[in-house]
Structure formats: structure tokens, C-alpha cells
Amino acid sequence: MTKSEVYFQKYCRRAGLKRSGQRDKVFNMFLKTEQHISAFRLFEKIRKQGEKIGYSTVYRTLRLLVKAGLAQTLTFGGETHFEHKFKHKHHDYFICSKCGKTIEFTSPTIERIQNRLAKKYNFTPQKHTLLIYGLCINCQNKQ
Amino acid sequence: MTKSEVYFQKYCRRAGLKRSGQRDKVFNMFLKTEQHISAFRLFEKIRKQGEKIGYSTVYRTLRLLVKAGLAQTLTFGGETHFEHKFKHKHHDYFICSKCGKTIEFTSPTIERIQNRLAKKYNFTPQKHTLLIYGLCINCQNKQ
DNA sequence: AATGAACTTGACATTCATTTTCAATATTGT
């Protein structure tokens, strides 16, 4: 049992939820997925493994993960994407306007400035989303 | 005629579009609106002035403004918001997770770092969205 | 001013992701 698993099971128990195989499937597949993923793609990924699962269950579990603090959402391209939050460092993204490719990056300096500005505006930050749209190197060249 | 108006009318003409009162209404109300606004709220705002207008027209005109480079979109709270782009400096946002209030801010330093990172990743930036979610001072106190 | 090709309008329909519903099924404490 990884730390995330322990944390999640404890969270569920405290919330008065019952253990369920379906929920575990979603949780495990989410854990295995390093990059951000949409509810639908996660659903497909589980089905492709031959597992039987409904979309609602995937959706509900992801929402639960967010509530539990294990995941967080970011919206782009008209879709909600879920990414790790627990024991994972935060990412910002470059998104290619043409091909949709995403490149993750991190910047401690940006984070630091954000916190400073938040304080200045009497704002307690919880999470943030930084999306930079533009052209990736491929799409620049293809013209 | 402001510079934006001249620019917009020229753009329309070049694009082979005809002049129209409805389009002007949308454009003018958008100009008057300093903060970001959703298509639906802009639609309401025009209607409340006693003007007759269809939602499609508002929506289409806003999309046109984006294409013309006068507006840009940012998505949060499950809605697309339109903000000025022409002769307006770019804003980043604090968004209160509780009451939805937004606070605009700018940070030249963050912009600079973004450009540096983009270069490092061979990415040509076009626009960006920085949303910091958290609690505004009111919601912190209300507990 | 009349013409006609092309653009605009807005009510309505459609699409698509997200969210809810609910009857059948599974889990858990006693």
C-alpha cells in the first residue's frame, strides 16, 4: 500500500463511504497516470484493460479524489483535466494552439511571486493554473 | 471614433463583412465593459438597456472580436469570459473559491519569466491565463 | 430608386461535456 492509498482509504472511511472495487480501479488507474487526464480518457483507459466500469463511477471517483485533496482540476480545450496533487509537485503548462500538445514545466520563482502578490491583495491562495498558449516547435516549422 | 472602433471597422471591411447595427451594439457594450464578461452576461446587459438583440449575435460578435485581436478568452467557473486585448494590459486573476469574486493583477516579472521559459522549451507564446484560486479577505473572515 | 448577390439576424436545434437520477446490487456493523 502506497502512502496515497492509505491516505485515500482513511479518507473514505472517515467520510462514511464503503469500500468498493470499482472505486479502487479508478483510483489505481489515476495513480498510474503521470500526466493530467480527462474523466473520459481515464474511463477509456480502464475499459481498454478489459475492466467493466461505468462513466459515472469514473467521474464520481475523480470528484472524490479532488475533494480528498489527492487530485486537482485544470480546464483547457473545453475539457476538465485531472492531475495529481498529493506528493507531486505542481505543474504549469504550455499548450500548442495548433496541435494541442502540452508541455509541463515548473517555476519556483513564479510560485514565489504569486504568493507575494496574494499576500499583498489579502488573498489566501489554494491552487493555481498557469496555461501558456502558443506554438510548439513542430507547428512553428510546419508553418 | 476611438482607435478600437476604427480598427474594428477596418477589420470588418477587409474581411468582407457588412456594417450592422446589431454588431455595433455588441462591440460598444464590450468596449464599455472594463472587466471580463461572459457572452450571456453581455447579452443580458444589452437587453437591459432596452435594446433588442439575439444571443447568437452577441456570441458571434464576441468570437469575431477575438479573431480580430480585440478580445481574448479565459475560461473559469465552467464559462468562457471575454476580456480586452487591444490597448489594454494583460491581467492575471485571483478567484475566490467561495464567493467567485475576481481580483485582477499584473506582474511584469511573471511575464518575463514566462517568456524566458517559453524560449527554453522552444515554444512561441501567444497568450496566457494565470488563475489563482483561494479565499478573498471577506470569505476568510466569514470562516 | 431599383436590383440582386451577399451578409446578418435570431429563434430554434444540435452538440458535447458534465452532472443527476434511480432501481438494482453490494457492503458493513450488529
Added chain:
DNA sequence: ACAATATTGAAAATGAATGTCAAGTTCATT
């Protein structure tokens, strides 16, 4: 084993974004 309660997933509902199209408007040309 029982009862209370949670889970599941197919189907329906929601809501924002986008497309459709017949009727109306614009504008260069005659």
C-alpha cells in the same frame, strides 16, 4: 442473516457552446 446504507451504471437532465436556416438588411451596380 438482517437491516441500514452506500455503490453502480444506464439513462436522463443540464447547461454552455455552436450550428442552421428562412426572413431581413446592406451595398455596389445599374
